[in-house]
Amino acid sequence: MLKLENITKKYENKIVVDDLSIEVLAGEILAIVGESGSGKTTFLNIISGNIMPDTGKLWLNEETIDLFFNRLIRDFPNIKLVPQDYRLKPEHKIWENIDLALTEYTHEYRKKRVSELLELCGITAIKDKKPREVSGGEKQRTAIARAIAEEPQALLLDEPFSNLDSINRSHLRSKIVEIIKKESIACVLVTHDLLDAFLVADKIAIMRQGKILKIDTPEKIFQEKEDDYVKHFVKSAIEPIKMFEERYYSSSAS
Numbered sequence: 633m634l635k636l637e638n639i640t641k642k643y644e645n646k647i648v649v650d651d652l653s654i655e656v657l658a659g660e661i662l663a664i665v666g667e668s669g670s671g672k673t674t675f676l677n678i679i680s681g682n683i684m685p686d687t688g689k690l691w692l693n694e695e696t697i698d699l700f701f702n703r704l705i706r707d708f709p710n711i712k713l714v715p716q717d718y719r720l721k722p723e724h725k726i727w728e729n730i731d732l733a734l735t736e737y738t739h740e741y742r743k744k745r746v747s748e749l750l751e752l753c754g755i756t757a758i759k760d761k762k763p764r765e766v767s768g769g770e771k772q773r774t775a776i777a778r779a780i781a782e783e784p785q786a787l788l789l790d791e792p793f794s795n796l797d798s799i800n801r802s803h804l805r806s807k808i809v810e811i812i813k814k815e816s817i818a819c820v821l822v823t824h825d826l827l828d829a830f831l832v833a834d835k836i837a838i839m840r841q842g843k844i845l846k847i848d849t850p851e852k853i854f855q856e857k858e859d860d861y862v863k864h865f866v867k868s869a870i871e872p873i874k875m876f877e878e879r880y881y882s883s884s885a886s
């Protein structure tokens with residue numbers, strides 16, 4: 633279980649992350665959804681240990697993680713972040729990019745784990761290609777395989793669906809759900825697209841100007857009656873589907 637309480641971060645006088653608290657169980661996906669500039673990436677970087685917050689606490693399976701210690705290595709070993717730009721090594725093949733996360737392990741274990749991860753992430757067929765020779769979705773799945781190689785307890789995904797075409801996007805959505813459930817990892821996923829969140833998340837947090845306005849199941853967020861911003865956000869996410877239906881049905885009726 634990943635738990636954060638009262639996380640706050642200010643830049644100069646601007647509060648970018650405002651007293652955020654979340655809890656994510658093993659095997660669960662929490663999607664943080666918000667407009668550009670709402671503070672999602674900053675929050676994710678605090679959880680991964682890349683940015684030090686001003687206040688707050690972090691627990692991983694009942695163990696407190698010190699957010700304020702000046703560490704030599706900034707990332708927390710049991711919490712892995714997949715950044716928006718994947719950061720794969722271009723000169724290495726897909727399988728080597730995953731293998732590089734396992735240099736501390738024996739040759740036999742590395743071989744077995746890499747093959748397991750290639751299979752789990754659906755990238756066995758492209759294992760001998762270089763990152764420039766594969767699609768955005770395949771790069772994203774390679775980056776996820778590398779991040780979970782050492783069996784972290786939490787996985788953080790920053791806009792995993794951005795820059796993907798609809799087929800790659802749809803494939804990645806189901807792969808992420810499969811990986812998180814199979815490996816039993818607590819996952820926090822950041823996206824500006826509420827539709828993606830509806831399709832993968834167990835819980836959704838709607839973020840605006842550094843605050844979480846609402847955190848609930850996709851069904852409850854979809855049926856929100858009170859908060860005008862959340863209602864507006866839901867409406868704008870599903871409007872294109874409604875518009876398409878109207879266009880299709882009105883043209884097939886005429």
Ligand SMILES: Nc1ncnc2c1ncn2[C@@H]1O[C@H](COP(=O)(O)OP(=O)(O)OP(=O)(O)O)[C@@H](O)[C@H]1O
Pocket residue numbers: 643648666667668669670671672673674675824
């Ligand atoms: N190092 C920094 N110094 C000053 N301001 C910053 C810094 N990093 C982020 N900010 C500001 O904090 C706010 C939140 O930024 P953040 O990148 O976390 O938002 P976001 O929701 O992830 O946006 P996007 O979806 O565009 O990536 C923005 O107004 C941004 O300009």
